[in-house]
Amino acid sequence: MAAERQQLCKKCYNKIFPYQKYCRKCASYNIYYDDSQFNVGNKSKIKRSESTSYVVQLAKELYSLGIELTLEPEIWYTSCDFYTPDLVVNNKIIIEVDGPVHENMKIKKNDRIRQRALENTGYLVYRFKNREIAESLGDVITKIKYILSQSRGVSPKIFEIDVPEGNTMSNISGSFVKAYASALNSTLLTIDRWDAIYFKEFLSRYDPSPIDNRCAMEKLIFILLGLSLRSKDYQDERVIDFGHYSVLFDKSVAIMNELFGKAAEIELKNAFNITATNFIKNLIFYGKPRVAVSRLVWIKYYNSIVYHINEFNEYFLKFGISVEESDVKLECLGELEKIECRLQERARFNRLIKNDKISKSEINRLSWLEIWLEEAKSLHWLSEWLGYEKPLYHNRL
Numbered sequence: 175m176a177a178e179r180q181q182l183c184k185k186c187y188n189k190i191f192p193y194q195k196y197c198r199k200c201a202s203y204n205i206y207y208d209d210s211q212f213n214v215g216n217k218s219k220i221k222r223s224e225s226t227s228y229v230v231q232l233a234k235e236l237y238s239l240g241i242e243l244t245l246e247p248e249i250w251y252t253s254c255d256f257y258t259p260d261l262v263v264n265n266k267i268i269i270e271v272d273g274p275v276h277e278n279m280k281i282k283k284n285d286r287i288r289q290r291a292l293e294n295t296g297y298l299v300y301r302f303k304n305r306e307i308a309e310s311l312g313d314v315i316t317k318i319k320y321i322l323s324q325s326r327g328v329s330p331k332i333f334e335i336d337v338p339e340g341n342t343m344s345n346i347s348g349s350f351v352k353a354y355a356s357a358l359n360s361t362l363l364t365i366d367r368w369d370a371i372y373f374k375e376f377l378s379r380y381d382p383s384p385i386d387n388r389c390a391m392e393k394l395i396f397i398l399l400g401l402s403l404r405s406k407d408y409q410d411e412r413v414i415d416f417g418h419y420s421v422l423f424d425k426s427v428a429i430m431n432e433l434f435g436k437a438a439e440i441e442l443k444n445a446f447n448i449t450a451t452n453f454i455k456n457l458i459f460y461g462k463p464r465v466a467v468s469r470l471v472w473i474k475y476y477n478s479i480v481y482h483i484n485e486f487n488e489y490f491l492k493f494g495i496s497v498e499e500s501d502v503k504l505e506c507l508g509e510l511e512k513i514e515c516r517l518q519e520r521a522r523f524n525r526l527i528k529n530d531k532i533s534k535s536e537i538n539r540l541s542w543l544e545i546w547l548e549e550a551k552s553l554h555w556l557s558e559w560l561g562y563e564k565p566l567y568h569n570r571l
């Protein structure tokens with residue numbers, strides 16, 4: 175990684191990089207700011223969006239009152255991903271300032287799920303609106319001071335997730351981890367093999383690099399969990415056996431703890447918290463989590479969604495992981511929109527097929543859609559539950 179030139183902030187003498195528009199400590203404008211350096215380095219996932227003027231205004235005010243803050247800190251909630259909230263006060267209180275964009279349902283959902291992960295990590299999260307800062311900054315400051323006074327003396331249990339450089343996914347390929355996971359999975363014949371000693375022993379026989387990489391191990395474990403899912407019978411229906419799944423998850427948490435310490439355990443929980451709604455969505459649409467080979471359970475009734483969500487929460491609340499119906503609903507709406515796009519693509523392709531202008535591989539690429547559409551005839555209830563008005567499954571079949 176090329177060295178990034180550091181300067182010192184003119185106001186508070188904090189170190190400052192040219193890609194930061196504002197000083198992270200005092201929020202004053204960085205006179206060395208150079209937006210051509212926006213995406214320097216190899217951390218391509220970095221959200222280097224600029225702080226809004228509302229956030230800067232609030233941060234400056236807090237700084238002038240002698241309150242310690244960090245503007246847009248990197249907070250890793252798993253080894254594989256991090257998040258930059260608007261600001262952190264006293265290293266434990268996250269303050270998010272929401273603009274009108276946060277009225278958008280999808281962003282709202284992602285924020286809520288991320289907030290849960292941050293809270294599990296030990297942070298307190300408070301949200302204010304642009305409008306509050308513009309119209310009543312004094313009230314916002316009073317509230318923040320009150321929050322600070324309340325939290326004084328309460329030692330926060332924040333697990334600094336400090337991900338070492340080079341410990342990200344970038345140096346271990348995803349397909350390698352996948353291959354490794356399925357090899358390991360084929361040897362996990364009994365539940366007591368789900369422990370750190372066995373995992374270490376198995377992985378050391380070949381290329382032991384994942385065992386030293388928290389992000390790679392996290393991905394490997396989620397693939398294993400997906401491959402180990404079981405279903406069970408419940409009132410004439412096949413349902414996911416979340417009891418079994420939670421036992422394996424518990425073992426996975428212990429493995430991560432053993433290999434990398436407490437922070438890795440929290441990361442694993444955070445990662446699952448963030449993907450759990452997606453997990454349920456995939457059972458509704460495809461009957462399987464992404465990594466499973468075959469269809470396991472296909473949720474085909476509204477009552478079955480409710481059952482799965484309740485079961486999930488019953489077994490996973492103890493890990494601080496939960497799913498809400500409203501979040502699943504939003505996730506499903508997003509999926510319907512994706513399918514809508516593919517249907518349009520298919521219609522376009524059908525015209526091309528007539529004129530013989532399409533390759534065999536493209537036809538194959540869409541062939542699964544034909545199968546899905548055939549089966550989706552029984553999914554009418556979905557549109558109703560989601561309030562999806564487009565006649566998705568009718569007319570076009």
Ligand SMILES: [Zn+2]
Nearest residue numbers: 183186197200
């Ligand atoms: Zn400064």
